[in-house]
Amino acid sequence: MDVTEEMVRGVCTDAVFERGERYLTEGRVREIHRVDTTVTAVVSGSRQYDVRVDLATDGFAPRCDCPYDGLGACKHVVAVLLRCVDDPPTDDGDRLDAALNGTDVDELRAFLREELVTDANLRDRFLARVGASTRRSVDELRTSIDRRFEEQNPEYDVVFEPSDFTQWFNLANEYREQGQYASAATVYRALVESLDDNMERVDGAYDHFSSAFSRALDGYVDCVTAAERNADAVTDAVAFLEERVTSGTPFLAEHFEKAAVELREKLGEQSDE
Structure with missing residues (x-):
């Protein structure tokens, strides 16, 4: 779809729009790519920021x-969208499809397996997509989530900027779409525990972390309810939530x-049905 300036203005404040315009003029939008309606880019600010938008989604997601x-999209997103207005990136979707269609199945399988061996996150997503349940425990998942907090500001025990938890939310969503609700609940619980235990380290972007926590907690409750669990598993889920009332972050x-x-x-x- 074609992106217009009016559409971009509709997803941000006037002040942010002006900053986004300036970022675009200053050439801060780099490494921009498009496949189908998904556009990814790197925008240079106080550091390099990863941006993704969907041109076919209302509000661009x-x-x-x-x-x-703050309200609406940030200046980095606005700069990328305005780039799509003035100089849309070439869509590589057809090229990707042609490459996939022209690749030998065994060669494609070998390439995919090689990537799955070395990329644990991709491996988790792939196994979820084909309907396999997770073998990773809450503690194992928490290790990688906790590391995300540590990576944000390795010199201090304080987190000033948002952490990107997209890979775990995507993994949980993949399990949900495949009907693997128990596995999705495991991922959500790992997110809930990590966010709860690390919340007192946060000194900025509270809305971001609070939103991620609420999303994970809601997902956990929904998936525990949807999963076919035995009585002990259900009791454990309720006990976990009640225990966190007293042991977790006070304002949560x-x-x-x-x-x-x-x-x-x-x-x-x-049980009444």
């Missing part, structure tokens, strides 16, 4: 790993308490 937590206690009540109510409704 923008994603940027910058610390912006109310969220855990409400989630525990919601889970008990949903499971009660299921």
Whole structure:
């Protein structure tokens, strides 16, 4: 679809639009690529920021790993969208399809396996896509999520900027789409625990981390409810939420308490059916 300046203005404030215009003029949009309607780019600011937008989605479904937590899209996203208005990147979708169609199946299989061997995140997504349940525990998943906090500011124990948890939310969503609700619940629980335990380290971008926490907690409750679990597993889920009310971050206690009540109510409704 064609992107217009009016459409871009509709997803940001006037002040952010002006900053995005300036970023584009200054040549800060780099490494821009497009496949079908998905555009990815690197935008140079105080550091290099990864941006992704979907030109076919209402509001463009923008994603940027910058610390912006104001209204609408950030200046980095706006700069990329304005680049799509003035000088749209070439769509590599047809080229990619042609390459895939022209590749020998065994060669493609060998390439995919080679990538899956060395990329644990891709391997998890692939196995989820083909319907395999996760073999990773909550603690194992937490290790990689906790590392994301440590990578943000390795010299201090304080986190000033948002962390990108997209890969775990995408993994959980992949499990949900395949009906693997227990596996999705495992991923969500790892996110919930990590966010809860690291929240007191956060000193900025509170809306970002609070939103990620709420999304993970809601996903956990939904997937525990949807999964075919035995009584012990259900009891464990409720106990986990209730335990976090007293042991977790104080200002998140109310969220855990409400989630525990919601889970008990949903499971009660299921038992009455």
